[in-house]
Amino acid sequence: MSAVSTEIAAPRSVSPTWRGFRDAFRRHPTAILGGVLLLVMVAMAMLAPWLWTVDPQALSPVRRLKPPSGEYWFGTDMLGRDVYSRVVYGARVSLTIGIAVAILSTVLGLALGMLTGFVRWIDAILMRVMDGLMSIPAVLLAISLMALTQASLENVIFAITLSEVPRVVRLVRSLVLSLREQPFVEAATAAGTGILRTLVRHILPNTIAPLLVQGTYIFASAMITEAILSFIGAGTPPNIPSWGNVMAEARSLFQIAGYLILFPGLFLSLTVLAVNLLGDGMRDALDPRLARRM
Numbered sequence: 001m002s003a004v005s006t007e008i009a010a011p012r013s014v015s016p017t018w019r020g021f022r023d024a025f026r027r028h029p030t031a032i033l034g035g036v037l038l039l040v041m042v043a044m045a046m047l048a049p050w051l052w053t054v055d056p057q058a059l060s061p062v063r064r065l066k067p068p069s070g071e072y073w074f075g076t077d078m079l080g081r082d083v084y085s086r087v088v089y090g091a092r093v094s095l096t097i098g099i100a101v102a103i104l105s106t107v108l109g110l111a112l113g114m115l116t117g118f119v120r121w122i123d124a125i126l127m128r129v130m131d132g133l134m135s136i137p138a139v140l141l142a143i144s145l146m147a148l149t150q151a152s153l154e155n156v157i158f159a160i161t162l163s164e165v166p167r168v169v170r171l172v173r174s175l176v177l178s179l180r181e182q183p184f185v186e187a188a189t190a191a192g193t194g195i196l197r198t199l200v201r202h203i204l205p206n207t208i209a210p211l212l213v214q215g216t217y218i219f220a221s222a223m224i225t226e227a228i229l230s231f232i233g234a235g236t237p238p239n240i241p242s243w244g245n246v247m248a249e250a251r252s253l254f255q256i257a258g259y260l261i262l263f264p265g266l267f268l269s270l271t272v273l274a275v276n277l278l279g280d281g282m283r284d285a286l287d288p289r290l291a292r293r294m
Contacts, residue, residue, distance in 0.1 A: 031281020037274035041267070045091040056085040056241050065257055074263045077246075078253060086241040087264050093242035094223050094268065097157055098275075101222035102215045104161045109168020110211060114199050116169065117176025127173070130166040138163040138221075139228055146234040156235055160222050171214055175207050216279030220272045227268055243268045 044051060060080035068075045074083035112130075116123040133141065138160075145159035180203070223243075229235030230244025231251070238245060243264040250260030 028281045028284055030277045031284075034274040034277025034279075034281065037270060038278055041091055041271050041274065042095060044088060045095045048088050048092050051088050054082045054085055056081060056089045057239070058082070065253070067257075068259055075257070075259050077250060077257075077260055083246065083260060083263060086246050087243070087267055090241045090243045090246055090264060091267065091271075093153065093236060093240055094226060094244070094271070097153070097160070097226045097242075098219045098223040098271075100157045101160045101164060102219040104157070105164040105168055105218055106211055106215045108161070109165050110172050110204075110207065112165070113169040113172025114176055114203060114207075117173040118180060118199060118203070123173070126169075130169050133163070134166045134170070136163075139225055142225055142229060143232070143234050146229060151235070151237045153236055153240060156226055156229060159229075160225050163225070164218050164222065168211070168214060168218070171210060172207055175210060176203055179203050179206055213279055213283045216275050216282060220275040220279075223268065223272060223275075 058081060060076075062080065063072070063076050064078055064080040066072050066076040066080075072082055072084065074087060077083055077086075112126060116126050116130075136144075141163040142159040145162060146155060149155040149159070226235055226242065227244030227247065230242055231248040233248065235244055236242050238249070246264040247261045250257065254261055
């Protein structure tokens with residue numbers, strides 16, 4: 001009886017095959033464009049030590065505020081530092097923050113969301129905490145946390161992650177609340193399957209697709225939030241060049257040297273656009289309702 005019940009309890013796969021995933025992306029050339037752009041940015045970040053022309057922190061008063069030229073592709077800033085080198089190195093910092101926040105917030109939100117959605121007494125306590133965090137705008141919460149800590153890359157990641165976790169928790173909780181009423185979950189419970197095994201075997205596989213899509217949007221949002229924090233002086237330290245820091249240092253010279261903000265802002269915008277295009281393509285490819293409609 002237990003074997004039969006366990007067999008009945010096996011969930012039906014809701015994820016498309018790799019062929020369906022590939023075909024869905026072929027129907028969305030913008031998603032392919034986003035993926036290619038993101039790969040270019042990641043490659044630039046990984047190859048940064050070989051791509052920059054000079055040390056991004058090297059000072060040279062004799063070459064301050066040089067306009068873009070064949071020697072200085074993106075010009076130089078008020079301290080004579082090469083903007084191209086700083087933008088290339090800044091890709092490593094901004095992408096690291098985006099990836100780290102996306103992974104940490106997704107993992108933490110998944111664990112908490114599954115517990116709140118499946119265990120009622122935990123849901124009554126934890127969701128009130130999540131509601132309180134969500135009542136504070138994400139950027140304001142990150143600024144408040146950075147004001148209480150020392151400026152560092154790790155603290156920026158922690159502050160942005162904490163502001164993103166409640167949204168992931170609510171997403172996973174809503175998925176679990178609907179999944180636990182499905183026949184295969186009820187059959188697993190009736191067969192005596194423990195809570196942990198039910199969550200891992202029957203609930204978790206059905207939350208992967210929405211979480212992948214949500215993770216891409218968190219990735220883009222984290223890079224924008226980091227740029228905002230750095231722009232107002234509450235982000236990464238000035239000695240760590242990120243796209244936000246490069247733009248923040250040039251805000252007083254915007255009228256006479258607009259290129260100092262143009263190039264890091266352009267790279268940030270292209271990266272966020274690439275991630276959003278990729279996320280839209282993943283949503284269309286992983287949503288079985290959209291796949292059937294198309």
